[in-house]
Amino acid sequence: MPQQPSTRRAVIYTGGSLGPWSLALAQPGDYLIGADKGAFYLIQNGIAPHLALGDFDSVDADALARIRAEAKETAEYDAVDKDWSDTELALREALARGYRDIVIAGGLGTRFDHSLANVQLLAVANEAGAEALLVDAHNEIRLLTAGSRLQADHRYPYVSLLPLTSEVTGVTLTGFAYPLQDATLRQGMSLGVSNLLSAEEGFISLRSGSLLVIRSRD
Secondary structure: OOOOOOOOOEEEEOOOOOOHHHHOOOOOOOEEEEEOHHHHHHHHOOOOOOEEEEOOOOOOHHHHHHHHHHOOOEEEOOOOOOOOOHHHHHHHHHHHOOOOEEEEEOOOOOOHHHHHHHHHHHHHHHHOOOEEEEEOOOEEEEEEOOOEEEEOOOOOOEEEEEEOOOEEEEEEEEOEOOOEEEEEEEOOOOOOOOEEEOOOEEEEEOOEOOEEEEEEOO
């Protein structure tokens, strides 16, 4: 039987750039999903995912055999017949199983098309009433449609705000080096790029639209 969402969150390991930083994301009680070669990455590091899924076109036959043997549950899809990427399959499966706090590791990498598609998946989670976080070695990306507070984090000193919708209105920032008051951010504007927190806590509020909040380091 699939594990029910009694745990705090789901962490998805997908096929982009992964490393030791991604293993450190997993906490006791997390429900771990490995998408395609993300599942094999976990197994190579001695971690059996609760669920491995995808078309597994990025792993060889020996790796797939290990995934089938070691994952607690496996769901395989035909590469031609499926409509969604492996990362989207994993996200939608996490949502279907009731998880509303989701971290995606490996969703960013050298394939910009996949990276951009995975950023847009944050809207899929938001529409389902979930909060998803897209993480790599240098970035944390989340989507806001309402107010939020940010704690100072030395790992990610830069904060950029980019509209996912055509415009975001009523953007107000407090606790930032470059504050805004009731601003409108439109796609293509760089006004929200590379801000810094000036206090231990910053606040972001908005009136309408969807805003990507990207915390990053060089």
